[in-house]
Amino acid sequence: MLKKRGFFYELNKNKVMFLMLLPTVIFFLINSYFPMVGIYYAFTSYDFAGGLFGSPFVGLDNFKFLYQSGALWKLTINTIGYNVVFIILGNVLAIAIAILISEIRGKLFKKFSQSIMFLPYFMSFVLLSVLAYNMFNFESGFFNQVLKSLGIAPVDIYNTPWVWPILITVFYIWKNLGYSMIIYLAAIMGISDEYYEAAKIDGANIMQRIWHITVPMLKPTFVILLLFALGSIMKGQFDLFYQLVGNNGLLFDVTDIIDTYVYRSLKVNFDIGMATAAGLYQSLFGFVLIMSVNYIIKKINEDYALF
Amino acid sequence: MKDNNAGMSLLFKTSAYLIIMLFSLACLFPFLLMISGSLTSNESIIRDGFHLIPKVFSLEGYKMIFTFPDQLLKAYGVTIFVTVVGTVTGLFLITMTGYVLQRKDFKYRNKFSFFIYFTTLFGGGLVPWYIMITKYFNLSDTYAVLILPGLMTPFLIILMKNFIKSAVPEELFESAKIDGAGDFKIYYSIVLKLSMPGVATVGLFLALTYWNDWFLSSLFINDTSMYQLQYYLYNTVNTMLFLSQMATGTGVTLAKEIPTESTKMAMALVVTGPIVFLYPFVQRYFVKGLTIGAVKG
Numbered sequence: 001m002l003k004k005r006g007f008f009y010e011l012n013k014n015k016v017m018f019l020m021l022l023p024t025v026i027f028f029l030i031n032s033y034f035p036m037v038g039i040y041y042a043f044t045s046y047d048f049a050g051g052l053f054g055s056p057f058v059g060l061d062n063f064k065f066l067y068q069s070g071a072l073w074k075l076t077i078n079t080i081g082y083n084v085v086f087i088i089l090g091n092v093l094a095i096a097i098a099i100l101i102s103e104i105r106g107k108l109f110k111k112f113s114q115s116i117m118f119l120p121y122f123m124s125f126v127l128l129s130v131l132a133y134n135m136f137n138f139e140s141g142f143f144n145q146v147l148k149s150l151g152i153a154p155v156d157i158y159n160t161p162w163v164w165p166i167l168i169t170v171f172y173i174w175k176n177l178g179y180s181m182i183i184y185l186a187a188i189m190g191i192s193d194e195y196y197e198a199a200k201i202d203g204a205n206i207m208q209r210i211w212h213i214t215v216p217m218l219k220p221t222f223v224i225l226l227l228f229a230l231g232s233i234m235k236g237q238f239d240l241f242y243q244l245v246g247n248n249g250l251l252f253d254v255t256d257i258i259d260t261y262v263y264r265s266l267k268v269n270f271d272i273g274m275a276t277a278a279g280l281y282q283s284l285f286g287f288v289l290i291m292s293v294n295y296i297i298k299k300i301n302e303d304y305a306l307f
Numbered sequence: 308m309k310d311n312n313a314g315m316s317l318l319f320k321t322s323a324y325l326i327i328m329l330f331s332l333a334c335l336f337p338f339l340l341m342i343s344g345s346l347t348s349n350e351s352i353i354r355d356g357f358h359l360i361p362k363v364f365s366l367e368g369y370k371m372i373f374t375f376p377d378q379l380l381k382a383y384g385v386t387i388f389v390t391v392v393g394t395v396t397g398l399f400l401i402t403m404t405g406y407v408l409q410r411k412d413f414k415y416r417n418k419f420s421f422f423i424y425f426t427t428l429f430g431g432g433l434v435p436w437y438i439m440i441t442k443y444f445n446l447s448d449t450y451a452v453l454i455l456p457g458l459m460t461p462f463l464i465i466l467m468k469n470f471i472k473s474a475v476p477e478e479l480f481e482s483a484k485i486d487g488a489g490d491f492k493i494y495y496s497i498v499l500k501l502s503m504p505g506v507a508t509v510g511l512f513l514a515l516t517y518w519n520d521w522f523l524s525s526l527f528i529n530d531t532s533m534y535q536l537q538y539y540l541y542n543t544v545n546t547m548l549f550l551s552q553m554a555t556g557t558g559v560t561l562a563k564e565i566p567t568e569s570t571k572m573a574m575a576l577v578v579t580g581p582i583v584f585l586y587p588f589v590q591r592y593f594v595k596g597l598t599i600g601a602v603k604g
Contacts, residue, residue, distance in 0.1 A: 014414075130572075
């Protein structure tokens with residue numbers, strides 16, 4: 001009773017602020033909450049005439065198929081595997097480059113190299129696919145031109161699955177290094193000069209200063225970025241994978257992630273039930289992962305908890 | 308001891324310069340290859356492949372594009388319209404939301420924050436969302452479908468909330484209220500002005516996402532005159548690929564008349580051009596905003 005009065009009292013007192021929030025609430029309600037009803041598709045064999053509740057109910061058949069065909073296992077391994085590599089390599093390189101840049105004195109060089117490394121972040125993934133094609137296509141790609149001029153037989157990269165995990169990782173780093181580097185660089189700039197001065201007086205050399213001052217001071221930034229990344233470890237980099245690999249079935253074994261599978265099931269195979277099931281699996285599994293990660297973090301150090 | 312340190316410093320700095328230079332080159336290299344490709348004659352690309360300096364200089368790719376510029380211009384128009392409307396609307400909503408959610412005297416701020424944040428934890432997935440938009444809202448082939456889904460993200464709202472929190476002192480709200488300013492007036496005459504760096508950063512995030520988007524076109528747009536720029540590029544690339552594959556497969560020399568490779572490169576460059584030109588100005592705000600956000604947590 002008291003609580004109810006409390007709400008309407010609040011609503012009346014802060015009606016302007018409620019009104020300011022209204023569009024946002026409606027946006028998320030429609031864009032994010034409404035579609036949750038459609039999870040039901042995962043348990044149907046969808047037909048377009050029937051729509052949401054008119055399609056035949058098939059229980060867990062879609063999930064069973066995903067599991068038995070081996071797709072579920074492969075997609076999960078690929079999605080998580082790539083993300084783990086991205087997180088580790090991405091952060092280590094970003095930290096290393098940020099430290100190197102922070103130690104360089106030449107102002108113009110510093111600015112210029114930062115700008116260049118940040119540039120790929122602004123490019124679209126469609127452009128990325130064009131650039132990859134220039135480098136690696138069989139007939140005219142730069143890579144094969146170099147091989148030819150060295151007298152080595154050209155390689156058909158787009159037919160060679162095993163190189164793609166490396167290439168995708170390289171392109172991921174290429175696109176995102178500048179962004180994470182700038183975040184780390186900002187954290188380094190925030191470290192007080194006094195520490196370095198004191199270390200210098202004590203005779204610490206440059207490696208010791210980096211290892212004992214800069215690296216430990218970057219830990220909070222690293223942990224925050226790491227936890228955010230862990231929270232979305234089931235979410236694949238759809239744009240990156242789809243633009244680089246596209247519908248090249250030869251490479252799917254090593255490059256197919258849940259997001260590309262769902263997109264193809266929807267746009268190419270029109271398999272609504274299966275696509276929804278794969279998406280739901282991703283969502284649920286991801287949810288359980290975040291909750292567990294957050295629970296563990298809360299036990300270790302409350303300050304770093306995501307929520 | 309001292310000498311040893313100085314020697315190490317020198318060695319470290321030299322290798323730092325070298326490594327940074329190497330990484331910068333690696334970042335720049337694909338662009339140089341593309342620019343050179345767009346200025347090379349198509350035959351030369353097919354015969355000699357891509358090189359850093361054109362072997363046979365030619366502008367045929369650009370000529371090809373500008374002989375039939377209608378579709379390209381249309382795609383430019385669509386993208387500019389969507390980017391401007393989406394960014395302005397999105398900024399308005401995001402700043403308002405960020406402002407209300409950080410007002411300490413707004414009792415339900417945590418509940419609303421969680422309502423927004425929860426959408427990053429769990430969702431219905433792509434397919435139910437797709438069916439909702441196409442079947443129940445009938446938004447295929449509309450500008451609305453290119454604009455609405457990108458208006459807000461939880462990440463940008465949280466970012467904005469933190470910006471406002473760090474830029475506007477708590478007491479300012481109190482004194483403004485005592486002076487008789489309403490909640491909306493506080494927002495547009497105080498909060499917006501004080502959090503300009505944050506607004507710029509969030510605005511750039513939004514604009515970049517709209518400009519680079521191809522996904523919404525690929526899902527919802529069938530009418531080619533409504534393609535976004537990046538999706539138009541994507542389609543051109545695929546068409547050209549198809550044409551040249553057909554030429555090698557059937558021996559039909561269609562590809563000779565259409566300079567597939569150089570057109571692709573020229574198109575990629577024309578589509579990317581505006582970002583590269585704006586980049587020097589835009590980059591500064593981006594770095595500044597990210598820096599504030601990162602330091603203040």
